[in-house]
Amino acid sequence: xxxxxxxxxxxxxxxxxxxxxxxxxxxxxxxxxxxxxFFMRQIPRDGEYAGSELAAYYPESLxxxxxxxxxxxxxxxxxxxxxxxKWFTFRHGGAAxxxxxxxxxxxxxxxxxxxxxxxxxVEEMSxxxxxxxxxxxxxxxxxxxxxxxxxxxxxxxxxxxxxxxxEKLTRDELQAVVAHEFSHILNGDMRLNVRLTALVFGILxxxxxxxxxxxxxxxxxxxxxxxxxxxxxxxxxxxxxxxxMIIGYIGYFFGRLIQAAVSxxxxxxxx
Numbered sequence: 545x546x547x548x549x550x551x552x553x554x555x556x557x558x559x560x561x562x563x564x565x566x567x568x569x570x571x572x573x574x575x576x577x578x579x580x581x582f583f584m585r586q587i588p589r590d591g592e593y594a595g596s597e598l599a600a601y602y603p604e605s606l607x608x609x610x611x612x613x614x615x616x617x618x619x620x621x622x623x624x625x626x627x628x629x630k631w632f633t634f635r636h637g638g639a640a641x642x643x644x645x646x647x648x649x650x651x652x653x654x655x656x657x658x659x660x661x662x663x664x665x666v667e668e669m670s671x672x673x674x675x676x677x678x679x680x681x682x683x684x685x686x687x688x689x690x691x692x693x694x695x696x697x698x699x700x701x702x703x704x705x706x707x708x709x710x711e712k713l714t715r716d717e718l719q720a721v722v723a724h725e726f727s728h729i730l731n732g733d734m735r736l737n738v739r740l741t742a743l744v745f746g747i748l749x750x751x752x753x754x755x756x757x758x759x760x761x762x763x764x765x766x767x768x769x770x771x772x773x774x775x776x777x778x779x780x781x782x783x784x785x786x787x788x789m790i791i792g793y794i795g796y797f798f799g800r801l802i803q804a805a806v807s808x809x810x811x812x813x814x815x
Contacts, residue, residue, distance in 0.1 A: 558736075558813070561806045565740065568802060569623060572747055572795040577615045579787040581606060583780070622753065623746035630742040638695030638702035638734070639679055647681035647704045658710040665719050666703060669726045678703050678729065682710065689713065693725040693734055701729045727814035740806060744799040751792025757785030 634641070639649075652663045663680055670677045678693070678701040686706035695701035703725045705718075713721065728734060761782055 558806055558809045561802055561809065562740075565743065565799065565802045565806070568795060568798050569619075569743065569747065571798075572623075572750070572791060573616045573619045575791045575794070576619055576750075577612050579791065580611055580615050581608065583783065583787075584608075584611070619750070622750060623743070625746075626749035627742040627746035630745040631738065634696065634738050634742075637697075637700030638693070639700070641694035642679075642681040642702050642704045645683065645704075646685065647683050650680045650682055652680075661715060662705065662710060662718065662722070665715070665722050668719075669722050673726055673730060675726070675729060676701075680704075682707060691721050691725055693728040695729070696735050696738060698729055701734065703729075724814050728810070731810065731813055733810040733814065736810070737803075737807065740799075740803045744796060744803055747795040747799050748792055751789045751796065754785045754788025754790075754792060757781055757788065761785075 642649075650659045650663060652660065655663065659680075659682065662682075666680055667677060675698045678695070678698075681702055681704035683704060683706045687708040688706055689708045689712055691703065691705040691709055693701060693703050703722065705721065709718065709721060761778060
């Protein structure tokens with residue numbers, strides 16, 4: 545196998561998948577625009593609404609540039625702000641991620657024999673790769689063989705392994721696992737995954753807004769004739785909420801699929 549060719553192929557596939565991810569966000573915009581046009585065309589031009597302000601919003605054509613710009617800006621603002629919020633939750637680096645899953649920081653002096661062996665291997669890899677020594681964590685409750693690297697940069701990166709990895713692997717096998725995680729650190733896979741996770745959350749937030757619309761109608765009752773006149777508004781709010789939930793969840797589904805495909809390519813690159 546030509547390792548350099550395999551690396552270049554994995555990187556190229558990742559680039560195309562990231563482009564597809566961007567297209568998923570763009571398609572979310574078009575889905576929102578289609579929903580907006582659909583609801584606007586439900587406004588009757590005659591009858592009780594004739595000559596009212598509502599009639600002025602009835603789109604004669606399916607292409608409405610102003611509506612498209614408004615929907616696009618609204619979508620990008622929602623996705624952008626919610627993605628930034630998710631990004632800032634990871635600003636504390638890999639240590640916060642490791643501790644959030646219950647991992648324990650290994651003490652290189654007081655650690656067990658197997659833990660000291662791991663520290664020695666990580667030190668070797670750090671020197672060989674020319675990267676700062678990452679903090680090392682162990683998941684004591686996990687008997688399966690697994691490991692992960694977390695962090696935004698090489699300076700705040702951590703490597704965590706399960707207890708099963710320490711106990712079941714030989715030194716050479718453990719060295720291969722650590723080398724794989726160092727590849728993730730050197731290739732910037734952690735930062736890429738955090739960015740994609742933040743964007744996926746941004747798309748999901750659209751559906752959360754739709755859920756908020758529906759929750760706002762909880763307990764609403766239409767009793768009097770006056771309330772019945774405003775029933776159309778309630779129905780419109782419910783329809784908008786359902787539309788946002790559908791658009792958000794569909795975008796989230798495809799975003800997660802593309803993110804998983806990117807993750808597979810980065811795993812192949814790390815190998």
